[in-house]
Amino acid sequence: MNKSQGRLVGKRIAILATDGFEQSELEDPRDAFSTEGAETVVVSPHPGEIHGVHHGKRGRKAVVDRVLGDTRPDEFDALLLPGGVANPDQLRQIPEAVDFVKHFMTRDKPVAAICHGAWTLVEADAVRGRTVTSWPSLKTDLRNAGAIWTDRETVVDRKLVTARNPGDLPVFIERAIEVVSGDRPQVHEATA
16 A cells, blocks of 8 residues: 555554563554554664564564653654553553553543553553453453453544454454544444
């Protein structure tokens, strides 16, 4: 597809991640967003590269485009939060990362979180009253943070798109593209 014809032309999407990100949950959406014309930017607490995991085993590295401390969230139209257990667990302990996420949620910008990526949303106090899904082990954390948790492939609650695991990536990516592009009504919807 010619980037000038994509649904995300002119959009800048931040991908907030650090070591331990689930490889497919960063790479697949990033590649799809780029194909649709978006500029994707990997933002991390440290420069260089971050190490991914692939189903619990060491995965590929991703190049860090911008260091979190030198990046303003208002430079972006949307945010992707990939999972992997270690990735969001580290990010939620970094105040700048939590503030970065809060910026998108309080300004009603599109946010797409998959699997364990929702942990960072919990720390940002950004799920209260929202219907979400995630990796099943986060169910109690999300409910305790005020979310309505459901075991669905993908959930869209206004501009927040959540999914459970890498198996949900095709639908998750499509819903995220629709929300970021403005092609999707901003209503709650759960997909199988």
